[in-house]
Amino acid sequence: MQAISWVGFDGDDTLWKSEDFYRKAELDFESIIGQYIDLTDARTLDHLLEVERRNLRVFGYGAKGMTLSMVESAVQLTGERISARDIHRIIDIGRATLEHPVEVIEGVADAVRSIAAECEIVLITKGDLFHQESKIEKSGLSELFHRIEVVSEKDMATYSRVLRELDVPAERFVMIGNSIRSDIEPVIALGGWGIHVPYHITWAHEAEHALSQGEPRMLQVESARQLHRAVLQIAAMAAAG
Numbered sequence: 493m494q495a496i497s498w499v500g501f502d503g504d505d506t507l508w509k510s511e512d513f514y515r516k517a518e519l520d521f522e523s524i525i526g527q528y529i530d531l532t533d534a535r536t537l538d539h540l541l542e543v544e545r546r547n548l549r550v551f552g553y554g555a556k557g558m559t560l561s562m563v564e565s566a567v568q569l570t571g572e573r574i575s576a577r578d579i580h581r582i583i584d585i586g587r588a589t590l591e592h593p594v595e596v597i598e599g600v601a602d603a604v605r606s607i608a609a610e611c612e613i614v615l616i617t618k619g620d621l622f623h624q625e626s627k628i629e630k631s632g633l634s635e636l637f638h639r640i641e642v643v644s645e646k647d648m649a650t651y652s653r654v655l656r657e658l659d660v661p662a663e664r665f666v667m668i669g670n671s672i673r674s675d676i677e678p679v680i681a682l683g684g685w686g687i688h689v690p691y692h693i694t695w696a697h698e699a700e701h702a703l704s705q706g707e708p709r710m711l712q713v714e715s716a717r718q719l720h721r722a723v724l725q726i727a728a729m730a731a732a733g
Contacts, residue, residue: 494727496730498666499666506689521536528574529570552644553619559589594630596631662683663730668723680710689713689716
């Protein structure tokens with residue numbers, strides 16, 4: 493595919509399941525906090541989201557930052573009444589999230605192999621370095637990628653750096669992912685292309701974006717089985733100018 497030379501893949505909730513485990517962590521967190529306060533009145537998860545957003549610049553993305561934000565939220569929501577025992581239970585929630593099994597999404601392995609047979613492919617995933625490296629290794633997909641990038645944020649600056657290092661112009665690059673905010677919007681802003689693969693759960697922070705519906709440089713597919721065809725379709729669009 494001469495018009496497209498590199499294809500990027502997101503990791504969490506694009507290649508393997510992730511958000512399911514974070515949602516379970518939130519429910520377990522609520523079960524602890526519910527012993528101290530009325531969950532409905534406190535808007536517990538809204539409060540946790542606000543704390544997580546505030547802490548992103550300090551703790552970054554991932555289970556470790558989530559755990560620290562849960563501890564902070566627990567102290568605030570309970571008026572510092574939460575016990576040491578329950579703080580320890582929150583830490584255990586974070587540990588369980590870090591140790592969750594890696595379950596590759598159905599159809600992903602075949603899709604990655606098909607696309608890798610025709611293009612160079614790069615995995616661009618954000619979060620805690622240790623946790624992401626562990627998930628990449630356990631996924632069994634690492635050998636398929638020509639390059640792997642674990643980044644702290646996925647914005648225009650990050651994609652600009654990656655594209656520069658790959659020596660590929662944005663118009664010859666396609667990014668595949670479940671998050672329009674992190675995987676698609678910045679790449680399209682640079683002049684590239686995007687393929688959106690929605691996941692059945694999306695973190696509220698990632699659901700916010702400014703990309704208009706019907707964006708001509710983005711395709712949406714229903715499953716990983718449609719990814720190869722979508723890349724071919726974008727290659728044809730790119731070739732047509």
